[in-house]
Amino acid sequence: MKDNKLITLAFETSCDETSVALLADGREVLSNVISSQIDVHKVFGGVVPEIASRHHLNNINYVYEQAMNEAGLSLEDVDIIGVTKGPGLVGALLIGIATAKSFAFATNKPLIGVHHIQGHICANYIEHKELEPPFLALIVSGGHTDLVDVKDYQQLEVLGCTRDDAAGEAFDKVARVLELGYPGVPKIDKIAKEGNPHAVEFKRVLLGKDSLDFSFSGIKTGVLNYVNSEKQKGKDINVHDVAASFQLSVVDVLVTKALMAATKTGHDKLVLAGGVAANSLLRKMLKEACDKEGISLYYPSLDLCTDNAAMIGCAAYYKYKAGSVDDLYMDAYATLSL
Amino acid sequence: MTKKIISKSEKQTEELGLKLAEELKPGTVIALIGDLGSGKTALTKALAKGLGIEEQVTSPTFTIIQEYSGGRLPLYHFDVYRLEGEEDMYELGYEDYFYGDGVCVVEWADRIKELLPKNTIYINIDYGSQENERIYNIKY
Numbered sequence: 100m101k102d103n104k105l106i107t108l109a110f111e112t113s114c115d116e117t118s119v120a121l122l123a124d125g126r127e128v129l130s131n132v133i134s135s136q137i138d139v140h141k142v143f144g145g146v147v148p149e150i151a152s153r154h155h156l157n158n159i160n161y162v163y164e165q166a167m168n169e170a171g172l173s174l175e176d177v178d179i180i181g182v183t184k185g186p187g188l189v190g191a192l193l194i195g196i197a198t199a200k201s202f203a204f205a206t207n208k209p210l211i212g213v214h215h216i217q218g219h220i221c222a223n224y225i226e227h228k229e230l231e232p233p234f235l236a237l238i239v240s241g242g243h244t245d246l247v248d249v250k251d252y253q254q255l256e257v258l259g260c261t262r263d264d265a266a267g268e269a270f271d272k273v274a275r276v277l278e279l280g281y282p283g284v285p286k287i288d289k290i291a292k293e294g295n296p297h298a299v300e301f302k303r304v305l306l307g308k309d310s311l312d313f314s315f316s317g318i319k320t321g322v323l324n325y326v327n328s329e330k331q332k333g334k335d336i337n338v339h340d341v342a343a344s345f346q347l348s349v350v351d352v353l354v355t356k357a358l359m360a361a362t363k364t365g366h367d368k369l370v371l372a373g374g375v376a377a378n379s380l381l382r383k384m385l386k387e388a389c390d391k392e393g394i395s396l397y398y399p400s401l402d403l404c405t406d407n408a409a410m411i412g413c414a415a416y417y418k419y420k421a422g423s424v425d426d427l428y429m430d431a432y433a434t435l436s437l
Numbered sequence: 438m439t440k441k442i443i444s445k446s447e448k449q450t451e452e453l454g455l456k457l458a459e460e461l462k463p464g465t466v467i468a469l470i471g472d473l474g475s476g477k478t479a480l481t482k483a484l485a486k487g488l489g490i491e492e493q494v495t496s497p498t499f500t501i502i503q504e505y506s507g508g509r510l511p512l513y514h515f516d517v518y519r520l521e522g523e524e525d526m527y528e529l530g531y532e533d534y535f536y537g538d539g540v541c542v543v544e545w546a547d548r549i550k551e552l553l554p555k556n557t558i559y560i561n562i563d564y565g566s567q568e569n570e571r572i573y574n575i576k577y
Contacts, residue, residue: 114499153528188500190529242499263478264496271498272473316496320474324568433504434492 101176107419108166108177108202109412110159112195113187113215114242117158120408121170121177125416126225130169131402131409134158152190159198166408177208181415184212184425185432186242192431200427211415212425214437215406216245217255219372221413222403230397235366237357239381240373240405241267241282244313244353246360247437249370252417255437258360259311266349267375269315273322273345277338287342288378294343299325301348303355311360318348350381354388361394371398374405442573443565450476450571454483457575461488461540463510466554468546471562476571477544480560484542485512497544502529511539518545526552 100106104123111118117134167173182199185192196212203210220236232254236247244261264272267284274283279290301321304314322345329336361369369389375381376398389396403410418424444450457467467484469477478496485494488508497503497516505512513534520526526549534541535554546553561574 186500188502260493261495262493263482265499268496268498276473316474316478320476323472323474327564433500433502 100178101172105178105416106172106176107179107181107412107416109181109213109408109415110195110199111183111215111218111406111408111411112152112155112159112191113183113185114191114406116406117155117162117194118406118408118411119159119162119166120412121166121172122225122409122412122416125413125420126228128225128409129172130166131407132162132166132169133402133405133407134162152188152194155191155194159194163198174202174206177202177206179209179211179415179419180206181211181213181412181418183215183218183411184429185435186215187431187433189431189433192433196429196431200429204427209419209424210427210429211418211423212429213411213414213418214435215411216243216247216437218410218414219243220247220249220255220370221417222372222399222407222410223370223397224413224417225409226399226403227397230368230370233366234368234370234397235357235361235364236370236372237353237360237385238373239266239353239371239375241265241271241375243373244315245437246311246356248360248364248366253421253423257437258364259313259356261313261315262306263314263316264319266313266315266353267373269319269349270346270375272319273342276323276326277336277342279338279342282374284375284378287346288380290339291343291346291380294337294339294341296343296347298337298340299344301325301344303348303352305352305355311356311363313352313356315349315352318345318352321348346378346380350378350384353381354384357385358388358392358394361392367393368395368397371396372404376404377401438577440573440575442575444571444573445565445567446569447476447479450479451483451486453573454480455487458484458487461510463538463540464536464554466535466541466543466557468553468557468559469542469544469562470547470559472564475562475564477562480562481514481542481544484540485514488512488540502534511537513537513539513541515541515543516545517543517548520548523549523552 270283490508
């Protein structure tokens with residue numbers, strides 16, 4: 100406890116980022132350190148692929164110390180320990196879990212395993228102090244595209260998800276084809292601003308009238324087919340136009356489905372989360388559509404959109420409040436339903 | 438042995454996957470080699486269906502490995518595009534999968550050629566002359 104507030108220590112290692120955060124009473128972020136923001140070159144002497152667990156292992160103690168220092172706390176102040184238990188890369192998840200378990204064991208404080216998607220939703224609780232369930236959530240990232248009915252802090256129902264590629268993944272792959280570099284979402288966002296979004300009509304895949312599932316593999320292939328056929332004709336491709344047209348087609352589908360889900364559930368609040376939530380066209384078009392329907396739109400600031408431990412800490416806090424605690428046998432899950 | 442199969446639609450690709458799935462044995466590794474959008478994940482979906490897996494098979498690009506149980510054999514679906522080399526495969530503990538009890542499907546397998554077992558089934562996917570046409574060269 101610190102100043103009579105419950106202190107959460109949280110770990111996130113589900114994919115590329117190693118992150119440790121400290122929160123007071125679930126919504127107040129005291130520190131939120133993400134390894135990609137640290138000068139990894141200097142500390143470890145070279146860029147290393149962050150995909151493998153070994154790199155999380157290298158980073159985690161350093162990131163933990165940084166988080167503690169920034170928050171001005173010591174381990175005695177910590178009340179509960181939260182960690183992502185899935186979905187994600189098992190080897191990567193295990194580093195966060197093993198670390199969290201060690202702290203839980205050493206301090207005898209409760210351990211709380213968190214679903215990564217629930218974490219993304221909770222990023223909005225941190226950003227918008229007044230936000231309370233129920234609401235509809237759209238989570239779009241490199242690994243996920245989900246529409247979730249958030250009935251209460253702990254009661255979540257997945258209404259739709261991707262059947263093939265996640266939205267962010269489609270951005271990454273199209274950026275690769277257009278030779279724009281990684282990550283795809285900001286690269287395409289930037290270049291699309293100078294393009295005509297109606298230059299090429301890429302087919303929107305809606306999977307039937309009532310379906311709330313997504314499919315972005317077809318749009319990706321559509322871009323590839325277009326690029327290949329133009330090349331075969333010996334024509335130059337206008338990268339700006341292709342990027343803008345592709346972006347519009349993906350955003351169109353996301354907005355359409357989100358509004359469909361809002362109508363279906365009757366929610367008047369829509370919460371956007373995940374790395375793709377940073378896309379300016381998505382924010383703009385969702386805002387316009389929501390305004391028209393009288394729906395309030397919420398989204399987190401940039402550093403809370405991408406993977407971070409603060410959102411995991413927030414989710415852990417609410418799970419703890421609801422009486423849900425894990426034991427030291429808790430496992431990592433590559434796939435995990437909400 | 439090499440087999441060349443031309444598929445003119447997603448439906449035909451699914452039929453191919455279902456047929457291939459019938460012959461799969463524990464410890465089989467299938468190397469999928471083909472460009473973006475050639476349908477590597479689409480073929481894997483059909484293989485999974487053929488194995489009796491009811492779960493939704495999605496792209497493993499983000500997680501690198503996706504595991505599916507609940508079928509006739511477990512399925513381990515890899516996308517090694519983002520790996521920087523063979524060393525990353527060791528870190529992922531690939532041997533447990535490649536020499537395990539299930540079927541491994543590896544997208545972008547040409548990136549880890551040296552690690553593929555001797556009896557690997559290679560499937561090269563090329564674009565055909567039509568938009569939805571794909572040419573499968575299967576070597577085993």
